[in-house]
Amino acid sequence: GNSVTQMEGPVTLSEEAFLTINCTYTATGYPSLFWYVQYPGEGLQLLLKATKADDKGSNKGFEATYRKETTSFHLEKGSVQVSDSAVYFCALLNGSGNTGKLIFGQGTTLQVKP
């Protein structure tokens, strides 16, 4: 079946440090891949997405590249800010028989200290 695995957190970084959050997936067919972010006390919101192999999604300084050969979609940012502190979820949407159901990883908490 379809599944998403993220690195365990929490991840604690100092401001301006480089961020990588690993995400790997298992899926049949050709899924679309997403990163969602959840700020404290809020719902999830889309951060970026990629719909086919080798696509790079980017937003707010974050990037992730859809790597079919390694079934990965790692999230990166070159210089994190305190305001990036949140929970990050990797998710996939399987294209076959699509009903819009997202499969989520367990989430990775990021804490950025000044």
Place this chain on the structure above:
Amino acid sequence: NAGVTQTPKFRVLKTGQSMTLLCAQDMNHEYMYWYRQDPGMGLRLIHYSVGEGTTAKGEVPDGYNVSRLKKQNFLLGLESAAPSQTSVYFCASSSNRGSTEAFFGQGTRLTVV
């Protein structure tokens, strides 16, 4: 500019009580979903709907029922609450056109004592 609205935001129930969570979206989306979020487990799909009058089971449907009588509303019911249903519940909606993003509500924090 409401998007997806969930009510209530917080609730405490006693074991065995019933309640209904309401989700409303104003984006004319076909698809709607109910997820629960538990520590270390990400979001798990409870039930979903692909259109008015339709519902289907997700990954963890036991103990929950849903209804989609109107396109804009998706109700989640707990007939007899159990402590294992203590969680944060999120509703989401999305268009039925391709790989579009899902929009989430702010969540309902439910505690069953």
